[in-house]
Amino acid sequence: xxxxxxxxxxxxxxxxxxxxxxxxxxxxxxxxxxxxxxxxxxxxxxxxxxxxxxxxxxxxxxxxxxxxxxxxxxxxxxxxxxxxxxxxxxxxxxxxxxxxxxxxxxxxxxxxxxxxxxxxxxxxxxxxxxxxxxxxxxxxxxxxxxxxxxxxxxxxxxxxxxxxxxxxxxxxxxxxxxxxxxxxxxxxxxxxxxxxxxxxxxxxxxxxxxxxxxxxxxxxxxxxxxxxxxxxxxxxxxxxxxxxxxxxxxxxxxxxxxxxxxxxxxxxxxxxxxxxxxxxxxxxxxxxxxxxxxxxxxxxxxxxxxxxxxxxxxxxxxxxxxxxxxxxxxxxxxxxxxxxxxxxxxxxxxxxxxxxxxxxxxxxxxxxxxxxxxxxxxxxxxxxxxxxxxxxxxxxxxxxxxxxxxxxxxxxxxxxxxxxxxxxxxxxxxxxxxxxxxxxxxxxxxxxxxxxxxxxxxxxxxxxxxxxxxxxxxxxxxxxxxxxxxxxxxxxxxxxxxxxxxxxxxxxxxxxxxxxxxxxxxxxxxxxxxxxxxxxxxxxxxxxxxxxxxxxxxxxxxxxxx
Numbered sequence: 001x002x003x004x005x006x007x008x009x010x011x012x013x014x015x016x017x018x019x020x021x022x023x024x025x026x027x028x029x030x031x032x033x034x035x036x037x038x039x040x041x042x043x044x045x046x047x048x049x050x051x052x053x054x055x056x057x058x059x060x061x062x063x064x065x066x067x068x069x070x071x072x073x074x075x076x077x078x079x080x081x082x083x084x085x086x087x088x089x090x091x092x093x094x095x096x097x098x099x100x101x102x103x104x105x106x107x108x109x110x111x112x113x114x115x116x117x118x119x120x121x122x123x124x125x126x127x128x129x130x131x132x133x134x135x136x137x138x139x140x141x142x143x144x145x146x147x148x149x150x151x152x153x154x155x156x157x158x159x160x161x162x163x164x165x166x167x168x169x170x171x172x173x174x175x176x177x178x179x180x181x182x183x184x185x186x187x188x189x190x191x192x193x194x195x196x197x198x199x200x201x202x203x204x205x206x207x208x209x210x211x212x213x214x215x216x217x218x219x220x221x222x223x224x225x226x227x228x229x230x231x232x233x234x235x236x237x238x239x240x241x242x243x244x245x246x247x248x249x250x251x252x253x254x255x256x257x258x259x260x261x262x263x264x265x266x267x268x269x270x271x272x273x274x275x276x277x278x279x280x281x282x283x284x285x286x287x288x289x290x291x292x293x294x295x296x297x298x299x300x301x302x303x304x305x306x307x308x309x310x311x312x313x314x315x316x317x318x319x320x321x322x323x324x325x326x327x328x329x330x331x332x333x334x335x336x337x338x339x340x341x342x343x344x345x346x347x348x349x350x351x352x353x354x355x356x357x358x359x360x361x362x363x364x365x366x367x368x369x370x371x372x373x374x375x376x377x378x379x380x381x382x383x384x385x386x387x388x389x390x391x392x393x394x395x396x397x398x399x400x401x402x403x404x405x406x407x408x409x410x411x412x413x414x415x416x417x418x419x420x421x422x423x424x425x426x427x428x429x430x431x432x433x434x435x436x437x438x439x440x441x442x443x444x445x446x447x448x449x450x451x452x453x454x455x456x457x458x459x460x461x462x463x464x465x466x467x468x469x470x471x472x473x474x475x476x477x478x479x480x481x482x483x484x485x486x487x488x489x490x491x492x493x494x495x496x497x498x499x500x501x502x503x504x505x506x507x508x509x510x511x512x513x514x515x516x517x518x519x520x521x522x523x524x525x526x527x528x529x530x531x532x533x534x535x536x537x538x539x540x541x542x543x544x545x546x547x548x549x550x551x552x553x554x555x556x557x558x559x560x561x562x
Contacts, residue, residue: 029120036115038064050105050121141214143192144199152213156223156274160267170224170234170266173281174202174241177259177293179218180407186251193251194258201244205237221281238262238296246294261288262296270299283307314370316353317363321376325351328383329546332555333398333517333539336531341559343396343430345539346384347546348376368402377405378414385422385429387549392556398430398460406433406445415455426456432483434462435473449477460517464505474512482509486520486540489530499529506534 024031030047034040040062048058056062057070104124109117139151147155159169176198183191195218202212202220211223224237245260263285271277280299286307288297320326330344350358367373381399388397405411419426431452449459460481461473474482488501502518509516518530521540530538544555 029122031118031120032067033112033118034064034116040064040067041116047121050123141199144196144214146199146202146220147211147213149213149215152211152215152221152223153274155211156277159223159225160272160274160277163268163272168266168268170237170264171277171281172222172224172234172238172241172296173215173263173265173278173285174220174222174245174260175285175289176218176245177261177289179258182251182256182258186254186256190251190256194249194256197249197251198245198258198260202241205240205244210237221278234264234266235296238264242294242296259294261285261293263288263299264296265299310366313363313366317350317366317370317372320350320353321367321372321379324379325353326376326379327351327548328380328387329548330384330387330397330552331539331546332544332559333537334543334559335537336527336535341395341543341556342537343398344388344391344552345398345432345546346380346400348380364402368404371404373402373404374408374410377402378418381415382418382422385418385424387552388428389422389424391552393425393428396428396430396458397424398432400432400462403445406448411448412451412455415452415457419455427458430458430460430481432460432462435464446477453478463519474508479514481515481517481537483517483519483539484530484535489518489520489526489540490522499533502530502535503533506530506536509536510534 024042024044025046027044027046030044030050032040032043032047040058040060042060043058047053048055051071053067053070057067106122106124107119108122109119111117139147141148156171163169176194179191179194182194195214198218198220199212199214202222206212206222206224209225211225213221213223215221222237222241224234241262242260245258248255248257250256263281263283265271265277265281265284267277270280280303283303284297284299287300287303288295291297327349328346329349330346332341333343333345334340335342348360348364350360350363352358364373367376377399384397384399388395391397401411415429418424419429433449453459458480459477460483461479462483463485464482473479482505484502484505488498488505490498506516515536516534517537517539518526518533518535519539521527521530521538521542523542526540527538527542547555
């Protein structure tokens with residue numbers, strides 16, 4: 001046992017000694033206890049080191065005068081002796097002094113019932129060194145070094161309260177456009193590097209009078225003060241931010257593209273409180289995202305009304321997903337050569353509590369943006385597979401997959417489980433993905449597509465031809481089917497350009513050994529046109545509109561008798 005960590009034999013029972021020793025040595029202060037005869041009862045190692053005392057000086061029973069005798073500075077001995085003898089009671093800091101090596105030490109004492117005393121000795125110089133670091137931790141975002149949200153809210157409130165007549169400040173809320181795929185593709189350390197680089201670029205975009213903040217995640221903000229808060233000034237800043245963040249970032253020797261959208265609210269017109277100004281800048285940011293991203297938008301009053309309506313719709317959709325207020329309709333796909341229905345595409349309908357049946361084009365985007373597409377998509381897949389298991393084994397079912405679903409890591413386990421519980425053969429399930437899904441593709445997306453193929457599931461590229469790189473995707477992934485967008489099929493019997501494009505896509509499919517399905521066929525003439533072009537399948541109102549599962553048997557019988 002260290003001589004400086006001694007417990008008087010009368011202080012506790014032997015079984016308690018280890019716990020008391022542990023407590024003493026983990027205290028952040030130096031501690032000493034003297035009895036009513038001014039003799040040492042106990043002290044800890046921190047007390048001994050604080051005053052550079054010898055082991056002999058801290059043996060239990062040593063008189064206070066002997067302990068003080070080892071302290072070299074007379075004024076220090078006097079102050080220490082005075083503190084112990086006065087025993088004025090514990091407070092935040094007792095009398096303090098500076099040692100020869102520059103340390104500031106404080107002592108607080110408390111009288112014990114037996115007439116002795118216990119004293120705590122604190123090295124204040126350690127706190128003085130740590131205080132700037134503590135202040136920085138309280139105010140700054142640990143990752144980027146920008147102001148953090150809490151400190152920024154305080155700064156914003158103070159700034160708004162101090163506004164003088166004719167003074168304006170602009171709040172710019174900034175959101176990175178394509179940050180999540182970076183985390184998915186390169187991992188979170190790379191994502192952290194992106195956020196740090198973004199913070200550096202934001203610092204370069206502002207003046208000393210402006211304040212940049214990381215609100216959390218990939219959300220940032222700038223408070224622009226003074227003359228530049230005028231519309232032309234905030235416009236210039238927003239354009240500068242968007243331009244800087246649209247330039248590629250080099251992360252782990254790879255060029256990463258993120259980009260940014262900006263929403264702007266100006267005080268006092270768009271709010272006089274921090275919460276109101278932040279809310280309105282967020283609404284403007286949401287409009288910027290709606291308008292295609294990579295742009296900035298100012299707050300307008302109608303945005304608030306629109307957002308309230310959107311939140312109401314989101315709440316209704318969320319409740320409906322929980323209550324399964326949906327149904328699946330199926331649109332048939334015809335094999336042109338055999339004139340047989342070979343597949344049904346599953347299309348979800350929302351049985352809205354107020355509006356009645358709602359088509360997917362009115363709620364799928366909202367489901368995608370809110371993440372509700374994942375539980376909704378799982379429900380649709382389960383229902384479609386369960387229904388398809390009752391059909392003839394030669395008929396497949398096609399289910400659409402959104403970009404969010406493709407990035408969801410629970411997709412593969414969910415597909416595997418649903419196939420097992422419904423008994424549907426994997427080769428009878430077909431997933432349709434659009435080019436927009438592939439535009440935001442990541443290594444996770446591509447990996448999941450290959451894993452689906454390994455399960456035996458078929459993959460179709462939907463709306464082919466509407467993007468600029470569809471053919472490149474055919475080279476990157478072995479699709480089972482190409483679905484030709486209805487915009488090429490509609491009027492294909494009359495428009496030579498459409499006929500030529502459909503013929504080209506059908507020939508491409510034939511050369512790759514994949515089927516080509518023409519969507520949106522509505523007339524005899526369009527059917528003959530796509531047949532002549534070489535398409536292998538067709539889908540559209542000419543054959544049938546989407547129908548509930550209960551009507552499928554009748555349609556199949558009607559088609560067979562025809």
